[in-house]
Amino acid sequence: MNGVHDMGGMHGFGPVQLEEDEPVFHEAWEGRLAGMRAVVGQAPGMRPGGFRFVTESLDPAYYLTATYAERQLHNFTSGLIKRGLITPEELADRIQHFTAEPDAALPRDDDPEKAERAVGRLVRREPCVRVRNVHPKGHTRVPRYVRGKSGVIRWYYGAQNFLDHENANDPIPPKQPVYSVQFDMRELWGESAEPGEHLYIDLWESHIEHA
Amino acid sequence: MAEDHHEHHHHDDQSPAAIRVKALESLLIEKGIVSTDAIDAVVETYENDIGPMNGARVVAHAWVDPDYRARLLTDGTGAIAELGFWGSQGAEIVVLENTRTVQNMVVCTLCSCYPWPVLGLPPTWYKSAAYRSRAVLEPRQVLREMGLDLEESVEVRVWDSTAETRYMVLPERPAGTEKMNEDELVALVSRDSMVGVARVREPAAVR
Numbered sequence: 001m002n003g004v005h006d007m008g009g010m011h012g013f014g015p016v017q018l019e020e021d022e023p024v025f026h027e028a029w030e031g032r033l034a035g036m037r038a039v040v041g042q043a044p045g046m047r048p049g050g051f052r053f054v055t056e057s058l059d060p061a062y063y064l065t066a067t068y069a070e071r072q073l074h075n076f077t078s079g080l081i082k083r084g085l086i087t088p089e090e091l092a093d094r095i096q097h098f099t100a101e102p103d104a105a106l107p108r109d110d111d112p113e114k115a116e117r118a119v120g121r122l123v124r125r126e127p128c129v130r131v132r133n134v135h136p137k138g139h140t141r142v143p144r145y146v147r148g149k150s151g152v153i154r155w156y157y158g159a160q161n162f163l164d165h166e167n168a169n170d171p172i173p174p175k176q177p178v179y180s181v182q183f184d185m186r187e188l189w190g191e192s193a194e195p196g197e198h199l200y201i202d203l204w205e206s207h208i209e210h211a
Numbered sequence: 212m213a214e215d216h217h218e219h220h221h222h223d224d225q226s227p228a229a230i231r232v233k234a235l236e237s238l239l240i241e242k243g244i245v246s247t248d249a250i251d252a253v254v255e256t257y258e259n260d261i262g263p264m265n266g267a268r269v270v271a272h273a274w275v276d277p278d279y280r281a282r283l284l285t286d287g288t289g290a291i292a293e294l295g296f297w298g299s300q301g302a303e304i305v306v307l308e309n310t311r312t313v314q315n316m317v318v319c320t321l322c323s324c325y326p327w328p329v330l331g332l333p334p335t336w337y338k339s340a341a342y343r344s345r346a347v348l349e350p351r352q353v354l355r356e357m358g359l360d361l362e363e364s365v366e367v368r369v370w371d372s373t374a375e376t377r378y379m380v381l382p383e384r385p386a387g388t389e390k391m392n393e394d395e396l397v398a399l400v401s402r403d404s405m406v407g408v409a410r411v412r413e414p415a416a417v418r
Binding site: 005006007008009010011013014015016017018019022024025026027028029031032033034035036038039040052055064068069070073076077080085086090091094095097098099102106107108109110111112114115116117118119121122123155156158159177 | 224225226228229230231232233234235236237238239240241242243244245246247248249250251252253254256257258260261262288289292296297298299301302303318320321322323327328331332334335336338339340341342343344345346347348353356357371
């Protein structure tokens with residue numbers, strides 16, 4: 001679309017403003033938003049690029065005056081509502097609550113597995129991993145013989161579509177990092193292993209636990 | 212922690228955005244969709260583990276190891292993963308080499324695409340309308356305003372990141388660094404030199 005987001009070659013925006021020692025997040029809320037986005041991920045079934053189109057469809061005057069983080073907040077909120085994860089009514093109530101009592105405490109919940117997965121999508125992890133010992137009834141790309149076994153990440157293949165699913169019409173989940181994981185054959189086959197051999201297999205982030 | 216870094220900024224915990232984010236966080240926690248420690252962990256990761264220090268390591272390693280440099284320029288993603296950097300916004304990284312006669316610079320006019328695993332989240336100037344609009348129209352003038360006055364003979368190559376490819380610049384190793392080791396070189400490499408809007412300063416200028 002010929003929107004204001006298509007900025008290349010436009011005039012009138014003035015000089016590029018540099019900021020010395022810029023922090024990663026200018027406001028604490030920007031960090032909380034980034035955290036929530038990393039945990040929730042892109043809406044299942046949303047086509048690649050869909051997120052960008054939502055941004056581009058913002059009111060042009062808003063697009064130009066909002067900060068990057070404010071535009072993300074707008075998108076994130078509308079995505080949560082569209083997916084039915086929250087309702088506009090409960091959000092309005094909650095906004096009213098925190099407007100009246102800005103210092104009211106937030107509920108707290110800790111879930112190390114969620115934390116692990118969110119960070120795992122962003123950065124290198126320790127290369128030692130164990131394959132989750134799960135036995136899904138649906139389609140999976142994890143053969144039985146590696147489940148529960150420990151190996152070492154040897155290569156990173158970028159993010160790919162996650163293909164495991166129960167039903168053919170299940171929503172498409174966000175892409176995930178894919179790794180080549182190396183196993184010592186003795187780890188897989190014990191005393192039956194031939195000596196001096198390694199197996200390499202491609203596994204998705206969801207298939208492994210970081211040891 | 213992070214608060215120390217941005218004392219000079221105006222903080223407003225009661226801005227509409229801050230209130231809205233609190234409302235969202237409280238709802239998503241109650242529903243079990245997000246957890247407090249997961250948000251904390253992501254914030255810490257962005258603040259401490261993902262950033263231009265990763266790219267600087269890649270650059271310094273390429274400066275001291277010609278074989279690595281060759282791999283980096285032919286398979287950026289793979290060579291960067293060798294040093295342990297990968298993740299979101301880094302599925303396909305292409306590394307562009309700057310020389311005396313060629314200055315590559317990177318922009319994303321349609322959005323703000325940026326190679327997170329090596330450079331972290333983009334700075335405000337990279338996301339600004341001014342940079343996105345002007346980098347493709349008058350790059351030499353933009354570079355001049357940002358402090359890099361190029362000789363006429365230098366060819367400027369602007370790369371607009373419209374696809375899923377992410378670009379990182381391998382800046383030229385400055386004179387006077389021949390005796391420096393990799394760790395010392397890492398400290399010289401600035402974020403802006405890896406976006407291609409600056410050159411790496413000679414060591415005397417750093418001290």
